[in-house]
Amino acid sequence: MDGHPTKFLRARIRHALFTVVPDRLTGGRLRARHLRQPIELTKITVGHVDWPLAFDGLKIAHLSDFHFGHLAASERIREAVITANATEPDLVALTGDLIDLHADDCGLLFAELAQLQAPLGIFMVLGNHDHLHAPRKVIAAARAVGITVLMNECIEVQRRGSALTVGGIDWSNRIKDDALRLREMGVMPHLLLAHNPKAFASASALGVPLTLAGHTHGGQIARRTKPQHNLAFTHRFTSGLYERDGSHLIVTRGVGAWFPLRVHCPPEIVLVEMRSLAEG
Numbered sequence: 001m002d003g004h005p006t007k008f009l010r011a012r013i014r015h016a017l018f019t020v021v022p023d024r025l026t027g028g029r030l031r032a033r034h035l036r037q038p039i040e041l042t043k044i045t046v047g048h049v050d051w052p053l054a055f056d057g058l059k060i061a062h063l064s065d066f067h068f069g070h071l072a073a074s075e076r077i078r079e080a081v082i083t084a085n086a087t088e089p090d091l092v093a094l095t096g097d098l099i100d101l102h103a104d105d106c107g108l109l110f111a112e113l114a115q116l117q118a119p120l121g122i123f124m125v126l127g128n129h130d131h132l133h134a135p136r137k138v139i140a141a142a143r144a145v146g147i148t149v150l151m152n153e154c155i156e157v158q159r160r161g162s163a164l165t166v167g168g169i170d171w172s173n174r175i176k177d178d179a180l181r182l183r184e185m186g187v188m189p190h191l192l193l194a195h196n197p198k199a200f201a202s203a204s205a206l207g208v209p210l211t212l213a214g215h216t217h218g219g220q221i222a223r224r225t226k227p228q229h230n231l232a233f234t235h236r237f238t239s240g241l242y243e244r245d246g247s248h249l250i251v252t253r254g255v256g257a258w259f260p261l262r263v264h265c266p267p268e269i270v271l272v273e274m275r276s277l278a279e280g
């Protein structure tokens with residue numbers, strides 16, 4: 001185990017208190033009801049002047065927070081993969097918390113995610129839950145099925161002789177760390193993956209056209225008419241689309257959850273269509 005033993009223990013206690021005990025008390029009904037909720041597909045179109053013209057109309061399937069484990073077994077991941085593939089994305093972005101607690105069975109998760117289809121590739125960053133037990137195991141299992149794990153780095157994808165830079169930053173809860181990591185990349189990404197939406201503070205200051213994040217689960221309990229009013233009140237960016245100085249952030253509600261209750265906050269996959277506002 002190369003994770004954080006104390007945080008891992010705390011997460012296991014929280015899991016027992018908020019997930020296992022309530023589920024047992026309801027005879028398994030809580031979990032069953034939770035998993036009956038269909039995964040919604042949200043379509044968002046945004047544009048930016050610095051988005052390369054060759055990548056105008058790029059379709060990105062954004063999936064996050066599977067929390068593979070007690071509340072999300074292989075069948076649920078398969079459902080998400082089928083929904084994502086049906087959108088025929090050019091690129092897939094996975095923004096962390098792929099597993100919930102133990103990393104031992106993560107090969108089963110990645111066997112499902114290996115079925116994702118996107119000609120420009122599948123990119124991933126780690127979330128706080130991926131770091132709890134054995135992050136190196138998670139990274140190795142992802143890479144074994146051809147997923148590109150971005151650990152504070154950028155790579156280029158090519159189309160019609162033009163390059164799009166895709167960057168990813170590792171889990172962090174400090175805006176200062178995000179800024180440092182982005183600076184250390186040495187090149188500004190067109191597309192940034194970050195588990196924590198806090199990264200948008202630094203990304204928008206740099207002029208990153210599009211940042212994709214998860215982590216908040218949309219608060220899991222939200223107001224029916226105002227989804228951005230939700231339980232994730234320690235976060236500024238909790239759910240949906242945000243804009244600052246022309247940079248955009250999308251925070252997905254995610255596919256899974258760490259406790260089996262979502263109210264006016266269904267699980268979600270986002271399909272982003274990114275337009276270039278550059279003059280041709």
Ligand SMILES: [Fe+2]
Nearest residue numbers: 065097215216
């Ligand atoms: Fe999460």
